[in-house]
Amino acid sequence: MKLALPTRNNExxxxxxxxxxxxxxxxxxxxxxxxxEKVEAPSGCGCKSNIATVLAERGVSVMLAGNMGQGAVNVLNQNKIEVVRGCSGNIKEVAEAYLRGEVVDSSVGCTSHDCGHH
Structure with missing residues (x-):
């Protein structure tokens, strides 16, 4: 299994x-x-980029994220990547907590930055 986390300063x-x-x-x-492994982020809106395809081709099956719009969730899900929102903190600690079963999806989407409305 592979997990992906959007990262800035190891958080x-x-x-x-x-x-x-x-x-x-x-x-x-x-x-x-x-x-x-570090995978370069595309420029622009995540849901309109090819990042879901790139990550799926690398074998990623779970995205542990802070927040994202429904467009990004849909694109990731279409590429068979499960999305878990509401994550925060050190990336390795978040991944380890997920593996222990301590992280669940917050089900809260980002509406103020929904793709197409930037």
Whole structure:
């Protein structure tokens, strides 16, 4: 399994579409992080970029994010990437908490920065 987190300064970036890069963690069957990769973030709005396709091609199945508009959620879901919103803090700590079952989707979307309304 692979997890992706929108990242800025080793923290979960609260604005998915404008992060510095995505951190991708590879997880083994024992739910341990065994590899880390940085994926360059595209410029512009996340839901209108190709980032969902890029991450899906790299094997990402879960996005641990701070907040994002419904457009981005839909595009990620169409690429078979589960979205978990409401994450914050150090990216590795968030990933480890998710693997322990301590992180659930907040179901709160970002409406003020919805794609197309920037």
């Amino acid at each position: 979960v970036d609260n604005h998915f579409g404008h992060c510095e890069y995505f951190t991708v963690y590879e997880i083994n069957d024992a739910k341990e992080i065994i590899a880390e």
